[in-house]
Amino acid sequence: MAEHPAYPVGLRLTGRRVVVVGGGQVAQRRLPALLAAGADVVLVSPEATPSVEAMADAGEITWQRRPYAEGDLAGAWYALVASDDAEANARASAEAERERVWCVRSDDADRATAWTPATGQSEGVTVAVLTTDARGRDPRHTAAVRDAVVEGLRDGTLVAPHHRTRTPGVALVGGGPGDPDLITVRGRRLLAEADVVIADRLGPRDLLAELPPHVEVIDAAKIPYGRYMAQEAINNALIEHARKGRSVVRLKGGDPYVFGRGMEEVQALAEAGIPCTVVPGISSSISVPGAAGIPVTHRGVAHEFTVVSGHVAPDDERSLVDWPSLARLTGTLVILMGVDKMGRIAETLIAHGRSPDTPVALVQEGTTAAQRRVDATLATVAETVRAEDVRPPAVIVVGEVVAVGTPTDR
Structure with a gap:
């Protein structure tokens, strides 16, 4: 037997009796998979780890609190012998051989009739x-x-496209703050399986170079002060390609629902009857400050943080932000899309009670190789933006947490 490789097979154990001898660490590791397979598990052991005991208390397994005895494997389809009693293990293994029950032995794999794969x-x-x-x-x-x-x-580095079960539709994927390593595992896998990718400028652009040649990439970049693809055109492109039976990924920067117009796209797809999967992403509002050495909360310094959009100024009638109330908060304020409005934002915060000496950090191109951090105060931030030529995309952090960490640049 030892000269031949094991024959791999998948056991369908739903409702079938499986006997586990021994309630120690080996059983603790193996039991969850047996339960997930739907097996009717009987544990034979005088003792068990707390985790195994909890499974018995919850009714997930039947626990016979005694040592192994001849006949315990009767009616079993599969057995796991893993006690610390070598003699009992040998007897249980011998019974399994006689009763033709496939048996795994944790103490002596060479004498087992089955092995547990990784x-x-x-x-x-x-x-x-x-x-x-x-x-x-x-x-x-x-x-x-x-x-x-x-x-x-x-x-997604090992691409295995679906053929039978693959269904057309759209995946709304949050790509994270910019570093391609910070996209979620699921997001990267869906990207690798896509036929069409509609990508924002702020998404992890480096990942697009890894796509196979047949993948169509559509630039939906909304570049500040420059060319842009209207939201309606993006919605129409998503619907058009999905209706052609293609797997479409809408790759967005950060998280789709944090100032990303993700819900507008989901609603348009729903109205068109197109299935959509939303994959959350790491928001730049938290990750970019962290990459620059700034914790948005810190014990004894800030017990709250607020994320706001600064794309319209405080005195703009379109603004939905209650800036006077924000000025009275003592926690951290994170401002996205607010570089060109930062002067008026700072004036408003100071006018409503925030100290002019409040530290401010502007983190440009956060988490990428071009990351740059510029520090200022509310009183000096407008001039600092001009003098340092700070440009979007940049995350702005206002609060005492700016002074907590050590400034870091990539």
Whole structure:
């Protein structure tokens, strides 16, 4: 037997009796997968770890609180022998052999009739890895192979497109603050499977270079003070390509619902009957200050933070922000899209009670190789923006937390 590789197979254990001998750490690791498979698990052990005991208390498993006894494997389809009693393990293994029950032994794999593969899951796919050479089993190597495959499927570096189950539609993906490594695992995987990508300028542009040649990339950049693609045109493009049976990714910077007009696109798709998946992203309002060494909250300094849009000035009738109330808060104020309006914002905050000496940090191109941090105060920020030529995209942080950390630039 040892000269031949194991035959891989997937066991369908729903409602079928599985016996686990031993309630220690091995059982604790293996039981969740058996329960997820729907197995009717019977645990035979005088003792168990607290986690295993909790499964029994919750009714997830049947626990017979005693040592293994002959006949315990009767009616079992599968057995896991993992007690610290070598003699009991041997007897249970022998019973399994007689009763033709596939049996895993944690203490002696060579005497087992089954091995547990290193497993992982990604989007409905189970990856199971076994060592093919029975004479040189290397659990660490199989686990490393498993991890590499699962991670590749999750982050999109290992592309395995769907063929039968793939359905047309749109994925609204938050790409994060700019660094391509900060997109979510799910977002990157969907991007790798896309037929069409409609991308903002503030999305992780480096990821577009990794797309296969057949993927159509549409520039939906809304460049400040320059050319832009109207929101209606973006909505129409999403609908048009999805109706052609394509898998479409709308790649946006930050999070789709944080000043990203994500809901407008979701509503347009819903009205058109197009299925849409929303994938949250890391918002620049928190991640960019963090990348520049600024915590938006800090014990004893700030117990709150508020994120506002500064794309219209405080005295603009279109503004929905209650700037006087914000001026009276003592926490951190994070302003997005407010570089050119920062002078009037600062004046308004000071006029309604915020100290002119309040620290301010402007973080331009946060999390990218071009990241730059410029510090000022409310009293000096307008002149600092002009003197340092601070340009969007930039995240502005107002509050005492600016002085807490050590300024960092990438």
